[in-house]
Each structure stands twice: as C-alpha cells, then as structure tokens.
Amino acid sequence: MLPEENTGIVGWGSYVPRWRITLEEIVETWGFNPEQPKELRVVEKSVAGVDEDAVTMAWEAARNALARAGVNPKEIGAVWFGTESKPYAVKPSATIIAEALGITPNAMATDWEFACRAASEALRTSIGVVASGLIKYALVIGSDTAQANPGDVLELTASSAATALVIGRREEAAAYFEASASYVTDTPDFWRRDNSRYPLHGEAFTGEPAYFKHIIGAVKALFAKTGLKPSDFDYAVFHQPNGTFPIRVAEILGFTKEKVLPGLVTPLIGNSYNSSALIGLSKILDQAAPGQRILLAPFGSGAGSDAFSIVVTDKVMEKRDKAPKVEDYLNRKQLISYALYAKYRRLINRID
Amino acid sequence: MRISIPPSWRTRIYRYRLTATKCKKCGRAAYPPSNICRYCGSREVEFIDLIDEKARLITWTIIYSAMEGFEEKRPVVLGILETVNTKARVMAPLTDTTPEELRVGLMMEPVLRRIINEGGHGLIHYGVSYRPLLKSTS
Numbered sequence: 001m002l003p004e005e006n007t008g009i010v011g012w013g014s015y016v017p018r019w020r021i022t023l024e025e026i027v028e029t030w031g032f033n034p035e036q037p038k039e040l041r042v043v044e045k046s047v048a049g050v051d052e053d054a055v056t057m058a059w060e061a062a063r064n065a066l067a068r069a070g071v072n073p074k075e076i077g078a079v080w081f082g083t084e085s086k087p088y089a090v091k092p093s094a095t096i097i098a099e100a101l102g103i104t105p106n107a108m109a110t111d112w113e114f115a116c117r118a119a120s121e122a123l124r125t126s127i128g129v130v131a132s133g134l135i136k137y138a139l140v141i142g143s144d145t146a147q148a149n150p151g152d153v154l155e156l157t158a159s160s161a162a163t164a165l166v167i168g169r170r171e172e173a174a175a176y177f178e179a180s181a182s183y184v185t186d187t188p189d190f191w192r193r194d195n196s197r198y199p200l201h202g203e204a205f206t207g208e209p210a211y212f213k214h215i216i217g218a219v220k221a222l223f224a225k226t227g228l229k230p231s232d233f234d235y236a237v238f239h240q241p242n243g244t245f246p247i248r249v250a251e252i253l254g255f256t257k258e259k260v261l262p263g264l265v266t267p268l269i270g271n272s273y274n275s276s277a278l279i280g281l282s283k284i285l286d287q288a289a290p291g292q293r294i295l296l297a298p299f300g301s302g303a304g305s306d307a308f309s310i311v312v313t314d315k316v317m318e319k320r321d322k323a324p325k326v327e328d329y330l331n332r333k334q335l336i337s338y339a340l341y342a343k344y345r346r347l348i349n350r351i352d
Numbered sequence: 353m354r355i356s357i358p359p360s361w362r363t364r365i366y367r368y369r370l371t372a373t374k375c376k377k378c379g380r381a382a383y384p385p386s387n388i389c390r391y392c393g394s395r396e397v398e399f400i401d402l403i404d405e406k407a408r409l410i411t412w413t414i415i416y417s418a419m420e421g422f423e424e425k426r427p428v429v430l431g432i433l434e435t436v437n438t439k440a441r442v443m444a445p446l447t448d449t450t451p452e453e454l455r456v457g458l459m460m461e462p463v464l465r466r467i468i469n470e471g472g473h474g475l476i477h478y479g480v481s482y483r484p485l486l487k488s489t490s
C-alpha cells in the first residue's frame with residue numbers, strides 16, 4: 001500500500017473575482033492579432049478588484065474548503081500557500097490566512113514558490129505529513145493575481161483566482177489519493193528577478209521543452225508506478241495556461257477531449273497560475289460521481305509537474321452543497337474596461 | 353498614509369473575524385467589541401464572531417473626496433449593516449458592487465479585503481468589507 005492511499009481531500013473550495021475583461025479588449029488596446037484569442041481559446045479573464053490580492057482570494061477559497069471539510073480550524077496542522085504574487089516579498093501570507101481563519105498559533109504556515117506549481121508540491125508534501133501522522137489536516141492553497149507585462153502576450157491570459165484543499169485521512173475524504181509522482185528539471189522558460197515587476201519568458205521554451213515534457217514526464221511516471229492507463233480515468237485535469245495546451249497534452253497521453261473539458265476553466269477566466277489546474281479539480285469535485293477516477297497534473301515553469309491519481313468517494317455528495325461551487329463564481333461576472341482593469345491591477349504608475 | 357502598527361496589530365482578530373461582544377444581560381451585540389455593554393452598561397459580555405452571518409444594508413454613504421491613501425478605491429462606499437441573527441450594527445466598506453446596485457435591505461455577506469494599503473512599501477491592513485450575496489450578482 002502506498003502512503004498516498006491513507007490520505008484524501010476532506011474539503012475543497014475555490015474563488016474567482018467578480019470582474020472580467022474580454023481578450024478582445026486587450027487585443028484592441030495593444031494591437032495584437034485579432035485571431036489570437038481564438039488561437040488561445042480564451043474569451044475572458046478574471047480580474048481581482050482593487051481591494052483584493054492573493055491573500056484575500058485565498059481566504060475565501062479556504063473558507064469554502066473548511067466549510068466542506070467540517071473540521072475545527074484548530075485541528076489544521078499546516079497552512080501551505082502556493083503563489084507567485086504574494087503581497088509581501090518578505091512576511092508570510094500564510095500566517096495572515098491562518099490568523100483570519102482561526103488556525104493559529106499551533107500550526108505550520110509557509111508560502112511556497114515554484115511559479116504555477118508551488119501549491120502542487122505543497123499538496124504532494126501534505127500527503128506525506130498527513131500519512132505519517134505528524135499532523136491531522138493540512139490546508140493547501142493555490143492563489144494568484146497573475147502578473148504580466150502590459151502588452152506582453154502573457155497579459156492576454158494572466159488572471160486571478162484561488163483554490164484550497166483540506167487534506168486529511170482517507171476515511172473522511174470526498175476523494176482519496178491512490179498515487180503521485182513528480183518530474184522536475186532546470187528549464188529557463190519563465191522567470192522574474194527581484195527588481196522586475198513582471199516576469200519574462202523564453203519564447204522557444206514555453207511549449208515542448210517545458211509544459212509538454214514535464215507534464216508527460218510526471219504522468220508517465222505515475223502510470224509506471226501504478227500500471228494505470230488513460231482509459232482507467234474518468235477525468236483529466238492539467239495545468240491550463242490557455243484553452244489549447246491541456247487538450248493537446250491529453251491527446252499526446254491518450255486521453256479523449258471529453259475527459260478534459262469538464263475541468264477546463266481557462267477559456268472563461270484565463271490562467272490563474274497556482275489555481276489553474278486546482279480550480280479544474282475543484283470544478284470536477286463539484287460534479288463527479290463516487291467511484292470515478294481523476295488525473296490531476298499541475299505544471300510550473302522552471303520547471304516541474306506532479307501527477308496525482310484521485311478516486312472520488314461517496315462522501316463527495318454530502319459535502320458538495322456546503323459551499324459555493326466553481327460554477328457559482330463563473331456565473332457571477334461583470335465586464336470591465338481596460339482602464340478599470342489597469343487601475344485594479346495597479347498597472348498605472350502613480351505616486352502613492 | 354501610515355497607520356500606527358501596534359493598534360492595527362492589536363485589533364487584527366476583530367477585523368479579520370468580525371469579533372463582537374454580546375451582552376449577557378440585555379442580549380444586544382456590539383461591534384467593535386467592548387467590555388462594557390454600550391446599551392445597558394453591564395460588564396457581563398461574551399465574545400462572538402460575526403464572520404459567518406449575512407447582514408442587511410441599512411444605509412450607506414458615497415465618498416467622492418476620499419482621503420489620502422484611498423484614491424484608487426474612489427468612490428469609497430461605506431455602509432451600515434445589521435447582521436441577520438445577532439442584530440449587531442456594523443459599519444464597513446462595501447465592495448464588489450457599484451453604487452447603482454445598492455438599496456435598503458440588500459442582503460450582503462462579509463469578506464476579507466485590503467482596507468488600507470500603505471503604498472508600495474508599507475503595511476497592508478486587512479479587514480472585513482461587505483459584498484452583495486454571491487448568487488445575487490450573477
């Protein structure tokens with residue numbers, strides 16, 4: 001028996017801000033090729049409001065996850081926060097969230113950094129510490145107000161959202177872990193230095209040598225470890241930087257498009273970085289039936305991927321309606337102009 | 353704008369979880385919390401969190417000439433609300449909304465937001481704002 005099999009997702013929850021900007025509006029502002037949104041298969045992206053950041057979004061996602069978990073916050077032994085848009089360069093975000101949720105003071109609390117994959121590694125680690133009995137529950141959160149240089153192609157998709165998972169013992173779980181695997185290498189596909197406001201990317205590196213190589217590497221390692229094959233899975237959720245990459249990587253691995261579409265959220269809200277794959281998982285848990293098997297494979301630049309095999313239990317039904325679903329947040333939307341988006345995300349340079 | 357750090361730190365739990373006091377004598381709740389009931393003067397009060405309660409909007413004001421540090425939130429909308437169960441009166445910023453959407457009796461819910469952002473170098477002070485119910489704005 002693998003250590004993973006003793007653990008599972010006891011609660012899950014997401015958050016998407018109300019505001020959206022159409023890709024068409026960004027294309028018009030910066031003179032991109034009007035066909036670009038169609039090629040990316042993304043229509044709109046979510047924009048955090050002027051009083052929101054990765055911490056406030058994480059707070060709401062975590063409250064939703066705790067409501068579904070139904071556990072006493074004092075029993076949470078770790079708050080692990082994966083982000084690349086933490087409000088403070090130095091001063092943990094995790095402690096603010098832990099304090100606001102009543103988890104403090106006898107808990108671990110740390111911010112994780114690995115581009116879009118920080119929360120994914122925190123998730124795999126949480127399986128280990130829960131399986132070992134070191135702590136009873138871990139709260140793992142992926143939250144980003146993704147940054148992009150205005151006028152950079154990244155700006156078309158870099159969006160805002162958060163997803164939180166409460167990891168605990170399998171007996172209480174809405175879905176349990178069967179197995180997991182990781183795949184990391186040193187890859188220069190995307191980076192941000194101390195003094196840069198926005199990340200840069202190595203154009204030739206973003207596709208094949210980064211996204212595809214690492215996800216395929218992690219998923220194949222999972223298959224080798226377990227003997228599972230694509231037809232054993234009912235759903236497949238990959239990191240979703242746009243609407244096309246997840247479908248292509250699924251095809252290469254042998255998954256049908258139908259298994260990817262239920263968890264594909266990026267066409268509606270853009271790429272929410274650390275929440276990108278996790279919000280797809282969250283949406284699937286909102287609708288999956290007991291007994292169904294989910295493949296989860298987040299990716300982060302720099303680069304790495306983790307693959308998880310997750311099996312839904314009958315507890316998913318009693319937990320599902322205890323918090324708003326991803327669909328509720330997707331339906332709550334108000335379009336804003338480029339000017340308002342620029343103000344909300346502080347792209348306008350002013351003295352404050 | 354710089355906020356003094358010690359009082360901001362001391363009140364963080366009240367601001368994050370909407371901690372109020374409820375009088376054991378007259379039953380009325382007060383926010384911010386107070387060791388003496390502001391309605392009957394009793395010292396027998398208990399602490400309760402209002403963060404899970406919805407609230408009805410009683411009145412609001414729209415501030416166009418926002419003070420220094422609030423320019424990016426202009427117009428600042430401040431509301432007075434009554435929580436549905438405890439009947440506590442709370443004054444808080446309103447968020448995720450526009451002035452046109454507001455009406456007396458509007459049901460709202462508390463969310464954690466940035467209340468004061470001390471520019472690019474200072475502290476960020478978090479606290480509760482109220483927004484229209486998630487499903488009412490879809």
Ligand SMILES: [Zn+2]
Pocket residue numbers: 375376377378379380389390391392393394
């Ligand atoms: Zn009293």
